[in-house]
Amino acid sequence: MRISALGRRVLLLGHTGKMGTALAEAFADDHEVVGVGSRDVDAADFPAVAALVERTEPDLVVNTVARLGIDACEREPSLAMKINAMLPRLLGRLASERGFTLVHFSTECVFSGRKREPLAEGDEPDPVNIYGYSKFAGDLAVRDATERHYIFRLPVLFGEGPKRGQLVERMIDRAEAGEAELRIADDIVTSPTYALDAAHTVRSVVEGDSRPGLYHLANHGQASLHELMREMMANLGLRTRVHRASYRDFPSLAEKNSFTPLRSGKLAPLRSWRDATAAYCARRVGAPPPVAESHPAL
Ligand SMILES: NC(=O)c1ccc[n+]([C@@H]2O[C@H](COP(=O)([O-])OP(=O)(O)OC[C@H]3O[C@@H](n4cnc5c(N)ncnc54)[C@H](OP(=O)(O)O)[C@@H]3O)[C@@H](O)[C@H]2O)c1
Numbered sequence: 001m002r003i004s005a006l007g008r009r010v011l012l013l014g015h016t017g018k019m020g021t022a023l024a025e026a027f028a029d030d031h032e033v034v035g036v037g038s039r040d041v042d043a044a045d046f047p048a049v050a051a052l053v054e055r056t057e058p059d060l061v062v063n064t065v066a067r068l069g070i071d072a073c074e075r076e077p078s079l080a081m082k083i084n085a086m087l088p089r090l091l092g093r094l095a096s097e098r099g100f101t102l103v104h105f106s107t108e109c110v111f112s113g114r115k116r117e118p119l120a121e122g123d124e125p126d127p128v129n130i131y132g133y134s135k136f137a138g139d140l141a142v143r144d145a146t147e148r149h150y151i152f153r154l155p156v157l158f159g160e161g162p163k164r165g166q167l168v169e170r171m172i173d174r175a176e177a178g179e180a181e182l183r184i185a186d187d188i189v190t191s192p193t194y195a196l197d198a199a200h201t202v203r204s205v206v207e208g209d210s211r212p213g214l215y216h217l218a219n220h221g222q223a224s225l226h227e228l229m230r231e232m233m234a235n236l237g238l239r240t241r242v243h244r245a246s247y248r249d250f251p252s253l254a255e256k257n258s259f260t261p262l263r264s265g266k267l268a269p270l271r272s273w274r275d276a277t278a279a280y281c282a283r284r285v286g287a288p289p290p291v292a293e294s295h296p297a298l
Pocket of ligand 1 (some may be wrong): 020
């Protein structure tokens with residue numbers, strides 16, 4: 001199951017996204033990475049996806065494509081199921097038939113958070129919205145379709161990339177544009193994670209001796225979104241004031257998971273979310289990283 005033994009062509013689905021950008025960097029040095037976004041192939045067009053896989057003859061397929069967002073999934077549940085559950089099922093079946101390894105990504109949103117403790121691989125998912133249900137269905141579909149799989153469950157991410165629509169990047173952009181005050185939920189608690197740390201760990205796991213299966217992948221520790229954004233502002237030297245709010249102040253179409261930090265019972269801890277935040281911010285402002293080549297150690 002080691003990629004090096006299998007070869008080195010990586011088909012990266014969703015290379016323009018946050019994880020896709022990080023994974024392209026993590027695998028770039030000695031792999032042939034074939035990056036595909038929605039402009040190249042519509043992932044909801046399953047014959048086109050199957051043809052792409054056949055054409056590319058990958059050793060590893062990394063699927064970051066997802067229908068993200070609670071409201072988007074509530075509005076279009078069938079599209080959510082197609083992209084988040086049926087597409088991974090198709091990729092799992094192709095992996096089994098064609099002999100490549102499949103890396104797939106899941107989310108903390110498969111959990112309600114009612115346990116009020118960090119959640120490990122053995123915790124039973126109990127989603128509370130269509131996004132969570134559809135992603136959990138994807139996890140099960142991959143697990144059942146192929147033994148050659150790695151599923152990485154991720155918490156709230158920050159990272160580089162051309163898409164700036166997700167919470168952390170959106171708030172940074174607003175602060176950098178001069179907004180004086182932001183209101184951020186202090187009652188959504190996660191384990192904030194740098195996409196680049198996650199991507200380097202994915203590579204280490206897949207190329208190392210770790211067995212296929214499900215992994216929770218997060219920087220160490222937990223924080224509310226409010227704490228995270230305050231830390232970002234401090235590291236970026238931005239004067240925007242970050243006020244405490246509740247997630248209930250930002251209504252959504254379905255229940256939100258509000259306490260879902262992830263921990264792993266299988267992987268050594270990654271560096272803390274504060275160190276990862278400092279590294280991300282240093283890179284963003286063009287400063288040297290605060291910790292030398294500070295990627296997670298496995
Ligand atoms: N971001 C987070 O905070 C977070 C947290 C937990 C779990 N995750 C999981 O991590 C994975 C990656 O998330 P991300 O944040 O990297 O997502 P993202 O930034 O939104 O990127 C999604 C990627 O999927 C592509 N895509 C979307 N719909 C497509 C379609 N119909 N056909 C082809 N490509 C399509 C997008 O391409 P275009 O750019 O061309 O549209 C983009 O490259 C997902 O499985 C997600 O559930 C993310």
